[in-house]
Amino acid sequence: MTRLVSLAALAACLSACAAAPSADSGTRADIFLTPDTTLVQGVVPSNTTLDGMLRGHGMAAAAVAGVISAARQVFDPRRLRSSQPFRLVTSLDGALRQFEYEIDAASFLRVAPAAIGSDNLRAEVLPIPRTLEQASAAGTIDEDTPSLFQAMASAGEGAELTIALAQIFAGEIDFNTELQPGDRFTLAYDRYRRQDRADRPVTYGDIHAAEFQNDGRLLRAIRFTPPGGQPGYFDEQGRSLRRFFLRSPLKFEPRITSRYSLRRMHPVLQTARAHRGVDYGAPTGAPVVAVSSGTVVSATYDDTNGRMVRLRHASGYQSYYLHLSAFAAGVRAGARVEQGQTIGLVGSTGLATGPHLHYGLQKNGGWVDPLREHRNMPPGDPVPAAAMDAFRDTRDRALAQLSYN
Numbered sequence: 001m002t003r004l005v006s007l008a009a010l011a012a013c014l015s016a017c018a019a020a021p022s023a024d025s026g027t028r029a030d031i032f033l034t035p036d037t038t039l040v041q042g043v044v045p046s047n048t049t050l051d052g053m054l055r056g057h058g059m060a061a062a063a064v065a066g067v068i069s070a071a072r073q074v075f076d077p078r079r080l081r082s083s084q085p086f087r088l089v090t091s092l093d094g095a096l097r098q099f100e101y102e103i104d105a106a107s108f109l110r111v112a113p114a115a116i117g118s119d120n121l122r123a124e125v126l127p128i129p130r131t132l133e134q135a136s137a138a139g140t141i142d143e144d145t146p147s148l149f150q151a152m153a154s155a156g157e158g159a160e161l162t163i164a165l166a167q168i169f170a171g172e173i174d175f176n177t178e179l180q181p182g183d184r185f186t187l188a189y190d191r192y193r194r195q196d197r198a199d200r201p202v203t204y205g206d207i208h209a210a211e212f213q214n215d216g217r218l219l220r221a222i223r224f225t226p227p228g229g230q231p232g233y234f235d236e237q238g239r240s241l242r243r244f245f246l247r248s249p250l251k252f253e254p255r256i257t258s259r260y261s262l263r264r265m266h267p268v269l270q271t272a273r274a275h276r277g278v279d280y281g282a283p284t285g286a287p288v289v290a291v292s293s294g295t296v297v298s299a300t301y302d303d304t305n306g307r308m309v310r311l312r313h314a315s316g317y318q319s320y321y322l323h324l325s326a327f328a329a330g331v332r333a334g335a336r337v338e339q340g341q342t343i344g345l346v347g348s349t350g351l352a353t354g355p356h357l358h359y360g361l362q363k364n365g366g367w368v369d370p371l372r373e374h375r376n377m378p379p380g381d382p383v384p385a386a387a388m389d390a391f392r393d394t395r396d397r398a399l400a401q402l403s404y405n
């Protein structure tokens with residue numbers, strides 16, 4: 001947090017604010033050049049409201065009420081999020097000159113007087129000026145970078161891109177257990193850079209294509225939107241990478257995968273002892289996700305299974321998630337859940353020696369081996385025949401972009 005009342009700081013704000021597209025930037029220059037102005041910039045602290053934050057920076061109560069009522073026209077103040085940057089310019093008597101708040105990577109809120117000297121405030125949501133780049137990156141899982149997050153970081157990119165990459169292959173690779181030393185990945189994607197603030201991290205758009213060499217297999221994904229359909233990822237032949245079941249019910253999370261011990265931990269101890277399911281070693285609190293879309297049959301507690309969620313899916317399947325430390329909000333009998341949605345957190349409730357997830361799967365009322373069943377389910381719809389020419393064009397361009405690495 002910086003609190004500045006110097007002209008140098010005002011000049012800094014002026015240059016930063018001037019980069020934002022606005023027809024009235026000349027007018028604002030006049031406002032900022034007055035010497036009785038206070039500039040505060042920083043990030044929103046946790047556990048605060050817009051009201052509390054603005055009062056905390058010396059704004060008069062009436063002025064704060066004016067800002068909030070103006071902001072409400074375009075933005076719900078309850079959506080104020082901690083750690084998001086803001087910039088507040090006030091006169092020394094506590095009146096608002098300008099308030100800016102970054103809503104997300106693409107847009108910001110600005111509240112300012114409608115005209116010089118006016119008491120009427122105008123609120124707008126404006127696009128953040130940013131440059132789109134076509135980028136590509138590559139990495140290897142090895143002793144120096146044993147997790148996907150570390151491998152991506154050493155390629156210079158962030159966790160959001162890692163998660164997006166893992167989601168593309170979530171039906172094919174269990175990133176919690178199946179990563180191997182020597183695995184390699186390459187991807188081509190959109191990256192956004194801020195034009196006004198070089199100190200803000202880059203953000204990511206779509207991944208256009210990705211390649212993953214996992215344990216000797218070569219997987220490729222090309223983003224394509226069939227006419228009249230939703231965008232999806234397909235292999236080179238146009239087969240969908242989306243699966244009826246996810247590869248595993250554990251969400252790919254930094255705290256799980258960043259440990260080198262994962263590979264040697266053997267989290268999957270299959271049946272032998274009439275064990276009707278799969279145990280996944282995972283820390284307490286790791287998110288557990290629905291392997292397929294469906295309906296909650298029950299969310300219950302008993303001394304053996306602990307907190308247990310049971311889901312019903314299409315084609316006669318039911319999935320069971322045991323020993324949870326908590327249920328996710330809204331997970332109760334009859335609720336609808338989507339594939340990949342968090343339904344609870346890993347725990348050790350019931351008969352469990354330590355934190356782990358016991359995952360079971362039934363088909364038409366009988367227990368089946370989840371790993372084999374997941375593997376054998378057919379994929380989603382392929383690219384329609386009529387769209388294959390368009391798909392091949394997209395594919396060839398995307399794969400060319402990948403091969404620059």
Ligand SMILES: [Zn+2]
Binds near residue numbers: 279357358359
């Ligand atoms: Zn078990």
